[in-house]
Amino acid sequence: MRYLAIAKREALSIVRDPRSLFLVVFLPVMLLIVYGYGVTFDIRHVPVAFYDQSRSAQSRDLIDRYLSSGYFLLRESANSRESLDRLLIGDKIILGIVIPPDFADHIIAKNGGEIQVLVNGSDANTANVAMGYQAAVFADYTGDIFKPPSNLKIPSVDLRIRTWYNPELKSSHFIVPGIIVIIMMLLGAILTSSAIVREKETGSIEQIVASPIKPWEYILGKMTPYIVISLSDVMLVVAAAYFVFNVPIRGNLLYLGFFTVLFLANALGIGLFVSTVSRTVSSSQMFAVLISLLPSILLSGFIFPIESMPRPIQAITYFVPARYFLVILRGIFLKGVGVDVLWPQALFLTANAAFFLTMAALKFKKKLD
């Protein structure tokens, strides 16, 4: 009953505050849409310039292949090495391709030939991806040009690559689940921490601790409305992922719900812990962002693969709940797997939730000093 009183009071104050209602209901979906469109590793329309010294049918054919691939956008045709350099220095292009004067002769004679590719490495990520596209287009081109005559059979291994789970390699398919993880973590941690710290700031906590309420009744009561809100947010966000970004949901939605509750327990646990060590709402929010948002982005495997991190950093990632939920979401969305595969993640999430909630419960005292 005391637990319900706290929960009801919290729910009423959320519902009656239009700003917080907006924050908890619409912000997650808005964030997903903004970041879902904004954050992509697919690089299209890589600006490129050619310095075509050959000016032949062959060189034009090569340029056409680049541009028709859809990955490259012709920025400008350079007519000297210097103008190509200027374009690179001015960050106007990522790739500058120099086709030498003797290119056509070599192609006709089928004895090799070469082109020069200058890459703007100031953005290493984009440069890498652009190089990859470039290499693919070029390999395609040389394959066609130097194709052995069809009557001549050369025995070779037939390499057929098939990408499972995300055949088109759309980065939105794995980025959107990552963004869901981050949004839920941020929301859960910030909402719960500010909910409790606000009571410290206004002083209303003093009346609560002077009552016979048990700490768990208070904590659970404060969390309940946010659990409900977060679960509905997950539904909204998953619906947006499905309908707006066409991310497939191949797995069971019930499993999704189960894992989401586990993950939210982590997010809320972190929020509670933050609230026990902060005195003002602004400091609690800073702290919550620091220990929930940043690790969820940087240490979860969302952007940087955990396997390539140094060992000590890898050890830290075990305490990043987003790491497990990311695997779970990608597993359920893209692979359609369930608890039979994801149980280790479920175990780690449970352990982490227990850890954070225990820490919070130990730090939470019904005292003012």
Next chain:
Amino acid sequence: MIEVRNLVKRFGSRDALKGINLHIEKGMIFALVGADGAGKTTLLRTLAGILTPDDGEISILGRDIIKDPECAKEHIGYLSQRFSLNPSLTVAENIDFFGALFQVPYGEREKRTKRLMEFSRLGPFRDRQAGKLSGGMKQKLALCCALIHTPDILLLDEPTTGVDPISRRELWEILYDLLGEGVTIVVSTPYMDEAERAGEIMLIHNGRAVISGTLDQLKASYRYFLFEAVCDQNRQALRLVSDHLGKNRVMFFGDRLHIALNDGSESAGIKSLLENSGIQILSLLKIDPGLEDIFIQETSGDN
């Protein structure tokens, strides 16, 4: 009812309470009077069981609340100095929340809420959000919230600070009604005139209880003969008397001066001192000391 022995509380290197002793009988109003920072709030918080003292004993209703801070909480109604109601909840919802917090059964809660509304005259505002109430009404609502579980002991931390005079009088009427029902009330206040309404008074200064007792007992402890003087040049008079007797022996009280004399016969000396300096005395009368005069007597040794 409330028994406190040698209570000590430190915040870092600062001693907020330096050995307080208290004995409060059932069914009385006990006032804690002192300046800001004297230790009133700290004392009330330790009594409410939400601050752990560094030393000493507190027994409330015969229970040791230092060992088990929870054991007396359901019998205590505590109104903190910064009582903060949830501003988005209505008057009725705020009261109901505290009722539920103290596990008052639902039916009983309804009944008591109705009674509290009448008694505090908050009835017409029952569906108004707490954030939209005036200062005095907020304080009355806070009191209702602290009373919904009909506590045996009421701890009120400066309930009338920042409250208009009419609401203040109404609050005190409510306190007297509660007293009639046998509730023990401990109230802190920085206002001397307000403390005089209490059955027993304790003056707190720098974490120490300088004196306590009924108003009559406190008055009896006054060592001086108090005179009230009105002069045509009060400011000069104050300076002259203060140079003559000492800084803490003469004070402004509105347009009057209170002069503490060792002996009634000293008044003639004061009279000639003033008149010799060309100050005209409009009146010079012996009066009863008020709480403030006693407070000054008890604390002047410190400075």
